[in-house]
Amino acid sequence: MTAPVSITGQTGIASGLDRTQSKDSLKKAGQQFEAVFTGMMLKSMRQAKLADPLFSSQALDTFRDMSDQKVVQQMADHTPLGIGKAMTDFLSRSIPAPSQPDLNQGSATRVE
Template sequence: MTDIPAPVQPTSGISTDTSRLASRANLKKAGEQFESVFIGMMLKSMRQAKLGDALFDSKEQDTFREMQDKQVAETMAAHQPIGIGKAMIDFLSRAQPDLQPGTTAAATAPGKSATP
């Protein structure tokens, strides 16, 4: 009989705690935040293209534009998602059957009953 070595613990600082994925609401929020970050990166990339030269460019205006783009990205992710967050939610929920849409565990929040 061969000895099976103990699993190697990660030392790179990456968390292995998956307890945040235990509820569908947390997973949905993470998907929305992921989509917000993705849209923000997309907006930043578009701004860096600088298709037109502004006459009065300043560091303050760039800072304000970055804050505005962050708010636009969060609003877009919450109200008009492009779908990457939903794809991430679907992918992660496949690993946990109790988080699948339509199951009673996914339909109820912690502390609430499934019956009205």
């Protein structure tokens, strides 16, 4: 017997929108965005080819791409450019603050 699958939304597919509900997951999404953005920037710089490479092969290209992925992830985790934080700050403004109980309700204080 299989476990029941949780179906959400009209399409029956989980939308993934619940991940914006927590600050930690939003921060992780910002770091991932930073890594993707930095990776695209590095790839674009490599495509500019200011000089012909001394050695060229498919294996070297694959290794360089894997190395670049690791470098950009480390950059995003330890020395970010700030684009991920800017995105996280922007998106966190749309998350409603958790409601806190009003401390003044129910207790009438009398000042004399």
